[in-house]
Amino acid sequence: MWTRRSSRIILNGDDIAASEITPQRIFEQRRRVLQAAGAMALGGVAGTFGAQNAFAEYASPDPKALKLAAKTDTKFVALDKVTPFKDITTYNNFYEFGTDKSDPSEHAHTLRPRPWRVSVEGEVKNPKVYDIDEILKLAPLEERVYRHRCVEGWSMVIPWIGVPLSELIRRAQPTGNARYVQFVTLNDPSQMPGLADPILDWPYSEGLRMDEAMNPLTLLTVGVYGQVLPNQNGAPVRVVVPWKYGFKSAKSLVKIRFVEAQPKTSWNTYAPNEYGFYSNVNPSVDHPRWSQATERRIGEDGFFTPKRKTLMFNGYGELVASMYQGMDLRRNF
C-alpha cells in the first residue's frame, strides 16, 4: 500500500508498523550514509563510479567492491527492513551457474562483466550497441529499495541502483510497431557452466509489454547496496520489475530487443501452465503446485516466524494496476 507523508510516497510494510521500525531504520540509514560518505572521501579501496555529488544510502560491506554513487529516490523506498547483503548475494537464482541457491555465489566468478556491451535493437529508430560505461551514464543513478518476490514463495527487500529503463527506451525511439520489449541474457558456456544443462531454453529470455517497460518502476539495474552488481546478482546490468515475480527480472543482459509480437520467454516456454507471460505478483492466483498467498522473508525466517501475506502487485498497485484494467488476471497470469 502506498501512503503519502509530506511530499514523499512511501511503500508501507504490510505487517510491520512504521512506528516499530522507524527509529532503527533511521539509525541504520544514518550509519550507512556516514559509511558511504566516508568511503567516498577516502576514494574507496576500489574507487567510486559516477560520483554525482551524492552517495549511496546503503554502503557495500564488501571492501573490495567497486562503489557506485547514487541518489536515494525517496519516492521508491519500501519501508520494510532491508535484507542483509549476505542473503542478497548468497541466496540466488541464476541457472546459468547452477540450480542451487548457493551455486551463483560459488560459481559466478567465471563471469566477466567487463568489457560488456548491450545491443538495443529491433523496432527502434536508433538502434545502438551500448558499452556498459555508457549505460552507467544514461542518467543520474538512483537508489531504490524494492520488494523482491520470487515465484517460489520467498521474498527480500533490496536496495538496487539503476536508471529507469524508460531513459534508454526514450533514446532508442521505438517505432509504431514496437509492442513488447525482450531481454536476453549472455549465452557463453565458457563463462556460464550451467548452460551445459539444457534445463531452460537458453539464452535466458524475458519480456515486458511496452507500457510495463516504460513504467517508472522498471529499473535498468547496475548496482546494489552501494556497489556494482555482484556477478551472482546479474552483473553488469539487469532489469528489475518489482511488481512481478523475480524471474521476469532477467540478469546479465546483452540484448534489449523491441518487437511487435509477444516474445517467447524461458520460463513460459519451460512450463506454460505454471509461468505466464505477465507473472504479476498475485496472491489470489496460486501456482498449480503451491499457494501464492503468503511469503517467507529471507533473513528473518525462524522456525516460529509467521509468513507474511503477499500483496497484490507486490504492494505496487497504485503505480501499476491501471495497466491491467479490463484484463482477466486469472487467465493472463
Ligand code: MTE
Ligand atoms: N536471469 C537469468 N539470466 N537467469 C536466471 O536463472 N533467475 C530469475 C531472475 N533472473 C534468473 C534470472 C529468478 S527465478 C529470480 S527470483 C531472480 O533472477 C533472482 O534475482 P537475485 O538472485 O538477484 O535475487
